[in-house]
Amino acid sequence: MITLHHLNNSRSQRIIWLLEELGLDYDIKRYQRNAKTMLAPPELRAVHPLGKSPVITDGDLTLAESGAIIDYLIERYGAGRLAPPAGTPARLRYSYWLHYAEGSAMTPLLLKLVFDTVEKSPMPFFVKPIAKGIAAKVRQSYIEPQIRQHLDYLEMELGKSGWFAGDAFSGADVQLSFPLEAAAARGGLDESRPRLMDFLRRIHARPAYQRALERGGDYSVM
Template sequence: MAIVVHHLNDSRSQRVLWLLEELGLPYEIVPYRRDPRTMLAPETLRRVHPLGKAPVVVDDGRVLAESGAIVEYLAERYGGTTLVPVRDSADWLRYRYWMHYAEGSAMPPLLLKLVFDRVEGARMPFFARPIARGIVARVRRGFVDPQLALHLDYLERELAARAWFTGDAFGAADIQMSFPIEAAAGRAGLDATRPSLWRWLERVQARPAYRRALERGGGYAYARPA
């Protein structure tokens, strides 16, 4: 029986499709589209999971949510040692670290930037605009921008020392790390001035399985042209 992926456009579920392509597993997609005004997932996703978020994966009767948990489950159940290092090795410890770092440390400043960008562009009474924009500017300068630079510099140093996040071989941790790095390239200033990180992004997005997942998923705003 094929794995079912409840897939939301321009979301973390894209990396689940990519992982399934890397593993060569059969899967079916149930597609959902974001509300163009709010950019939120449709209410119909709540029928699948109470939080109404994607991805949600159904495999052998198991309903799985949270992209990190899904990537970990699929890679460890079906990937053998192809995408996951040998348990308790130094590379496995790095794998486990990056699997959690992606959402626990890398994404929060990116989400804050997204929120404050939307606040700045939101409709509001004219007299409130200078106050709101002043608050946004102070938070950006004092916290968000320094945190983004801190994390991007850290990732640049890590990838200057090794080809992939867990060492010399591509693995599931690279798939998990793709979303925050793609988001940073899309809205947080990541570019070729951080060459190791930029080359990593070019390599992952050139992988045949990545391109196949784009075709199956129906487009992805964070992907660079082939």
């Protein structure tokens, strides 16, 4: 039996979605973020040394990292679904998006979250103007231009086919859901990029996505 170690409001939500798309039986073990720090609880380190989510266990296997988990589940249980055939250009594009989502797209979004938090964090009054000025400068000169560049790139790429890896929905779309939801929540993604907004509407309308929300509970992008 597959067990998903699920942290609330985290990337593990998209693994629940994938499990529903594949129609697999699975259990969910739930963990709650610290209400003050928003960090994962130490209990997750008993499952994986980094104490991060998602993590799955499947028999003797323990596996972390969203891309690796998606690859594993589709290869082992997909029966030809949700990934293009091996050795094809579409499969290479699919693999590219699996790595790109966390390796490139999430970096400026995470930096924005960090610098937004710095600005809002309590600090001595004489330090606050300096910290806020530095944070604003980094956001304006680097973070926000990077986010716009990635969103423009994704909008252009999605114009090449119905889904990111081709005309069929795939695990690449599951993987890219989190950075795009994060961009819509806090990164400036709006109707000025209609293909990306349509992508979000289409995935949110999928029955498996809706079932994943029911299984996973309340969900907002961190």
